[in-house]
Amino acid sequence: MTFEHPMWLPDRALSFLTGLPVHVAAGDEPLLDTVRREAERAGAVLVDDPIPAGGLTVVPADAAAGLGPEGFELSSAGERTTVSYGGAHGALYGWFQVLRDLARGVRHDAPARFEPAQRLRVLDHWDNIAVHPVMGQVERGYSGGSIFYADGALRDDLSRVERYARLLASIGINAVTVNNVNVGRREARLLSDDLGTVERLAAVFRPWGIRVHLSIDFAAPLNLGDLDTSDPLDGRVAQWWADATTRVCTRIPDFGGYLVKADSEGQPGPHAYGRDHADGANMLARALAPHGAVVRWRAFVYNHRQDWRDRSTDRARAAYDTFVPLDGRFDDNVVLQVKYGPLDFQTREPLSPVIPAMAQTNVALELQVTQEYTGQQRHAVYLAPQWSEILGFRPFGEDRPALAELVRGGIAAVANVGDDGFWTGHPLAQANLYGYGRLAWDPTLDPSALLDEWIALTFGDDAAVAAGIHAILDDSWRTYESYTAPLGVGFMVTPGSHYGPAVDGYEYSPWGTYHFADRDGIGVDRTVATGTGYAGQYPEPWASRFESVDTVPDEVLLFFHHVPYTHRLHSGRTVIQHIYDTHFAGAARAAGMAAEWDALRGRVDDDVWMPAAERFAEQVRSATEWRDQVNTYFWRTSGIADERGRTIY
Amino acid sequence: MTFEHPMWLPDRALSFLTGLPVHVAAGDEPLLDTVRREAERAGAVLVDDPIPAGGLTVVPADAAAGLGPEGFELSSAGERTTVSYGGAHGALYGWFQVLRDLARGVRHDAPARFEPAQRLRVLDHWDNIAVHPVMGQVERGYSGGSIFYADGALRDDLSRVERYARLLASIGINAVTVNNVNVGRREARLLSDDLGTVERLAAVFRPWGIRVHLSIDFAAPLNLGDLDTSDPLDGRVAQWWADATTRVCTRIPDFGGYLVKADSEGQPGPHAYGRDHADGANMLARALAPHGAVVRWRAFVYNHRQDWRDRSTDRARAAYDTFVPLDGRFDDNVVLQVKYGPLDFQTREPLSPVIPAMAQTNVALELQVTQEYTGQQRHAVYLAPQWSEILGFRPFGEDRPALAELVRGGIAAVANVGDDGFWTGHPLAQANLYGYGRLAWDPTLDPSALLDEWIALTFGDDAAVAAGIHAILDDSWRTYESYTAPLGVGFMVTPGSHYGPAVDGYEYSPWGTYHFADRDGIGVDRTVATGTGYAGQYPEPWASRFESVDTVPDEVLLFFHHVPYTHRLHSGRTVIQHIYDTHFAGAARAAGMAAEWDALRGRVDDDVWMPAAERFAEQVRSATEWRDQVNTYFWRTSGIADERGRTIY
The missing domain is CATH 3.20.20.80 (Glycosidases)
Structure with missing residues (x-):
């Protein structure tokens, strides 16, 4: 392996520290040594004493701050940013938070406290x-x-x-x-x-x-x-x-x-x-x-x-x-x-x-x-x-x-x-x-903001690149959902590999993964009243919400209910029309994503752009296959035509 | 590998020659040497000269007989059987024909001529x-x-x-x-x-x-x-x-x-x-x-x-x-x-x-x-x-x-x-x-007679064994057809392995193997009039017979025509009822075959009976799976109930 992409830590992401004075508290905790080595790697000037007026200072927090061993506080005052850590882990995590902030021009004039929500x-x-x-x-x-x-x-x-x-x-x-x-x-x-x-x-x-x-x-x-x-x-x-x-x-x-x-x-x-x-x-x-x-x-x-x-x-x-x-x-x-x-x-x-x-x-x-x-x-x-x-x-x-x-x-x-x-x-x-x-x-972080954070670290500050990648990825999970599995039905995938469509691929398998589609309808009755009772495993209010076909969210309808293809969703569409509409829209959106990536050619390094472009071509091919197989299967089975008369094979 | 089954040439099949005089014509063709070694292996007494009055004599045929290099004639007169060969290959094939005849007590009082229909x-x-x-x-x-x-x-x-x-x-x-x-x-x-x-x-x-x-x-x-x-x-x-x-x-x-x-x-x-x-x-x-x-x-x-x-x-x-x-x-x-x-x-x-x-x-x-x-x-x-x-x-x-x-x-x-x-x-x-x-x-050999021939050579002369194995195998191909692929439709198998049912397994594949089942009907229109024209690749009378839904043989109906499930076959049944009937009958027959094998326990050597019994159990399981998956698929798709009200899942 010769080529290795730096992910979100390219040299550029470190360059903001180059030449800055950095003070790391004395102490022989190995993780503090790691922070010192990171400072050297970034080309910062390590200063033991006295604490410099500018740059970055990494010091233990007051016990009164009540920080956990992985927690830290960031504050900026004038030219100096301070990481106050609860334990050496906190110093390390604080260091990388500073990198993220510098790359995106974020300052903490009011002290900001960081603690992980989970210990593991x-x-x-x-x-x-x-x-x-x-x-x-x-x-x-x-x-x-x-x-x-x-x-x-x-x-x-x-x-x-x-x-x-x-x-x-x-x-x-x-x-x-x-x-x-x-x-x-x-x-x-x-x-x-x-x-x-x-x-x-x-x-x-x-x-x-x-x-x-x-x-x-x-x-x-x-x-x-x-x-x-x-x-x-x-x-x-x-x-x-x-x-x-x-x-x-x-x-x-x-x-x-x-x-x-x-x-x-x-x-x-x-x-x-x-x-x-x-x-x-x-x-x-x-x-x-x-x-x-x-x-x-x-x-x-x-x-x-x-x-x-x-x-x-x-x-x-x-x-x-x-x-x-x-x-x-x-x-x-x-x-x-x-x-x-x-x-x-x-x-x-x-x-x-x-x-x-x-x-x-x-x-x-x-x-x-x-x-x-x-x-x-x-x-x-x-x-x-x-x-x-x-x-x-x-x-x-x-x-x-x-x-x-x-x-x-x-x-x-x-x-x-x-x-x-x-x-x-x-x-x-x-x-x-x-x-x-x-x-x-x-x-509680906003995934859309996290996406921008990742883009800025990885791709730098070309606004067109940032906007383009953001547009491609932000809603991509829902796009994928739209051209693959409708309404929470799941497992319509090629057995074994789990890549690509096979509507009946797991329907007669021993894996417990069925959709029960027939000429009249589709879905699994998991209600307490008439089904497997799974809906009753939830606490209220969700047990009741999932139990009723009137209150179950559209996106998991078929996970909880077996309904006719003519059942009308909260969206106002029938189930069958939802299947057609989402699959046409999803495959079209996949093509749009590929076009958006195409527009970034020359702005993104060729050695990143090219392999991703190949994958986008495969995504468009695959999304089209998903669209056509799913639509054809349900058209053949239901006999209900697309309201908009689009091509179903 | 320690155990090796002798197939249709157990020592028993050679024993009929033990002690008999055998004369093989002089000559240094290697295949004649092979015949001589076979005679020794059978415990026969090789006699060069004079030709013995009884036993087996292997000699060149008169050129006038016009035998090909692989052909031979068999004739029995008194105690002597003669193989007259066209070429050394014929001597070898004649030898093994004698083995088959002896094992089954067949004599050729009138000379019988044997020539292969195909050279390769x-x-x-x-x-x-x-x-x-x-x-x-x-x-x-x-x-x-x-x-x-x-x-x-x-x-x-x-x-x-x-x-x-x-x-x-x-x-x-x-x-x-x-x-x-x-x-x-x-x-x-x-x-x-x-x-x-x-x-x-x-x-x-x-x-x-x-x-x-x-x-x-x-x-x-x-x-x-x-x-x-x-x-x-x-x-x-x-x-x-x-x-x-x-x-x-x-x-x-x-x-x-x-x-x-x-x-x-x-x-x-x-x-x-x-x-x-x-x-x-x-x-x-x-x-x-x-x-x-x-x-x-x-x-x-x-x-x-x-x-x-x-x-x-x-x-x-x-x-x-x-x-x-x-x-x-x-x-x-x-x-x-x-x-x-x-x-x-x-x-x-x-x-x-x-x-x-x-x-x-x-x-x-x-x-x-x-x-x-x-x-x-x-x-x-x-x-x-x-x-x-x-x-x-x-x-x-x-x-x-x-x-x-x-x-x-x-x-x-x-x-x-x-x-x-x-x-x-x-x-x-x-x-x-x-x-x-x-x-x-x-x-032109009769497959049912060939089956008996194979049974006699392989299993000997226990009439119950012969009848039992004959009953199991004679119609087993049609039984397999009945519980798997209806009416010539084909390829309803697990992709890749080709074992076990997957009705839609190849339906959306690139392999060109489709059945086009939908809620109304099934089959591929390969007619000249409205389909792919494949039926027209046949000479008459078959081009016309396959072309018309009225004259196409039932067993390949769906290979040539797309018909409604309610289409009535020459048998008088509808397509859908044929699917149900054959799958129920086929799986039941598979169970019958297993029972018939079970009845041979103790009559067939345990080291043959046991591994075959394991396979019969798998055949019954698999035939049941075929029955249920195929019936359920077509019931869900057609919505037409079994006339006889049997269980379809």
Whole structure:
């Protein structure tokens, strides 16, 4: 790999500090050394004493300010800007906030206080060491191979991982999981004889305030150890995990914890021994607690061998039915990690009802930065607006807390980075990584403003470029929704790859992902009155709102109700006409996005413009295919013509 | 591999010759030596002189008998049976005919004459040397790995290949292609630096009268040679092929020829240089002619990047449109190899119109023994009745020649053999290999009688076993048709794997394989009057019969016509009711087949019974899935209930 794009930290973004005096408080915390090295890198003049009148000063805050270890305050007075930090992490995050402010000409004449909303802000890499025959090296990865592993082992040269760590620190990420949640035999050995790999990665991430997490195989005592069981209530098993964890934490004192996908999609778990998820999670939690580490236990548990003929089983119900009865039983250092929707990272799903239902559990929200179902980094889809909607959703009603306030266990996301030159496949997909870090820190940030922030850092101050990229990305998630999945229906994708349309692709599958379209109508009846009862898993007012076809929001209508094609939406259109209209408009908008990118040729560096232009061409082709397949399918099935007489094949 | 099933040549089948005197005419033809070794293997007593009064005598026929080199006559007089052969090949085939007769108690008191209907009777192995990442080692192989190659090279131990050669000789096969028609880079080297592999295989097949063929890369002069072109009209290219072929035939004097898939599904061909298929085929034919070898040029050429929106392009037309204008232009040693149907080895297709249309071309018929679309050797499907129907089809009408008489270039088929213990995955799939060889020799043989012949040789003389297996297999192809593809519609299979149902799986694909089902009807209008005109590619009377919805045979109705679900078949049923009835009946019959196999437990060796029983369980599961997915799809789409009120989901 020769070319490597600097993402949002090009030399230009540092140039505002060049020549400025910078004072960093004395102290031997490694993270303060990191800040000093950053100052040197920017060409600033490090001044120990006396504190200079201008430039930047990084000093501890008064205890009275009550800042947490990652918090900081910024203030500008005359020529001097001051970062007052609660702990050394705060100094590092404050440093990068200053970079963002300088690049955009922002001053804080009134002191501004910054604290992360979540203590845990983690990226989960679904990277394999051994290349999986179907999933490849990075499961659901669209950016080439792993940045960690090559040729069946840790890379010799970890300099790129270090640059990655710096990029993540600059947006506030403080934890990284270094292997796939689907743990293969090779990867399971990261816990045993290949622990050295984790240790080396941890050493690279540590100067950037990032703790390393490990996905583990729940059956490791069986598969790696000498035991004939992995029953979590068996004392030998608990001891095995205690010993294994002590070995890990002795070599990696700041080890972050385990990530576990148990009893899900074929992975082993406590059910094999008649135990429940609390038994399993707590056993691991107790091994980790002495070391200040957590276990993240994924709530993504459902029957993936469902019979499509069986309409009473509803995959959407599964996480709630499995985990809510366990609320209150999880140890303090268990984090229950819940996907944002009840199915699986669809472009549009209602929010998972598990999150509001588990008041006594540390719940983490899981997002997907990698674009598995949202265009696979060949389509330009800026996801921060989706995440912002999710984080701002108020499950108990408009005057009650937003989801972001209910989540106490952290924010997690599946990473979108690989070893390609742009890190993220599509150059514009970098915006998603950026937006994720910033929203994980502060979920109230405006995604549109974050987009401008990212553009300014990455592309500089050409107003036409900024306006053009903003126009392309700002509404791109809704555009993608419009030419793919109508009204919350989901899973109309090619089986396996999840790229491109296949209206019936998952309709007769064992995966529990159906739309039940027939000649008269479409959608899944998840009401309490006549359906699977899923709507009843929500608190009020949403239980009632989702239950009634009169009050359910249009965008999730088909997730909750089976309706005739002639059903009239709140928008005034019929369902079938909505399908036609949105697919025509969405594909046209994709073409418009490509044209807008075309107009930036010459203004954006050719080595960025060209690969993105190729992806825009693919997005237009794919959006057209989506439009025509979806429209044709529903025209053939419903027999109802487009009111506007457009071509449907 | 420890276990290896003897197929239709168990020791029992030889035992009838044990102790009998056998006389083989003097002569140093290697094939006569093979007959002598066979006699020794059977425990017969070889007698040179004088010719014994009883037992078996193998002697040259009078020239006046006019037997071809592979022909022979059998006659029994008193205790003596005589094989009179036209050539040494005839001696070998006569020998195995005697084995078949003895096992079944058949005598020829009146002399019986045997001549193969086709000079070329070939099995094409789609074996790769390097394992293909998607297709595996054997493309469309359902019997494990290749019997030829392992670990990226020819196997060291070729003893199994020799046993395979003997089995093929015993059913009259006289040629084998040793590599996949889709020629990879590794396999292309069989023509150059890895020619030794072909030479070694030819040496194994030679004593069994089998000539080796090679699939070649049309672009080899570019890819292997020093040329910058593979233009067939470029003299350097012709010389390159002449030189390469001379090298091959010097080392393999009985080399059979090349098999070429050109300008098809991404393979290179003459079109890249503005040349046609006759230019390409003749160029290779002229390189081969001095060595008495042929080029088999596949007619499987179509646009595999079709737009599903385009209803005017019809893949079914492609081979005819491409090749019929070239009739008369092919050299004598060109064989145009045509798949039996215009699409691709579907369970039911009308016969390819290319075969009757090319009177001045040596056309070979291509069948598929490997069960790509017919259950992949997990379903018990005896295909000889299908092949018999194809071979007996009379394109010019009932009093005119059958297809088998129009074919002069030979009979080819894709092999179904791999390195598993039964050679063919499902133990009962051996019947297809057997039936193929026997029908290639004599297309007028009755497939039901061939089935009994195979059962007697393979399973011996337990009448209950014979009746049971006969009952299971005899109508199994029509059973498979009934629970899968209705009325000639085809391609309702899982994309890629081609196993299991997906009604819309290929409906929006670029492969040209559509059914156009909508809420009102289904089928492809291929009439001249209103459709693609494909029906007009047939001679009379079939052009008119297929053209009219009144005269088209029910079983290919949807191949030629788009009709409403309420269209009434000749059977008296509506299309929709036919779909329901056949799918219910077919799945029930699959369960019946499994029950019949179950009843043979204890009568069939457990090491054969058990693996077949596992496959019958899978067949029942799969047939049920086919039934329900197809019925549900058409019920949802048509809204027409089953007249008999059976469960449709």
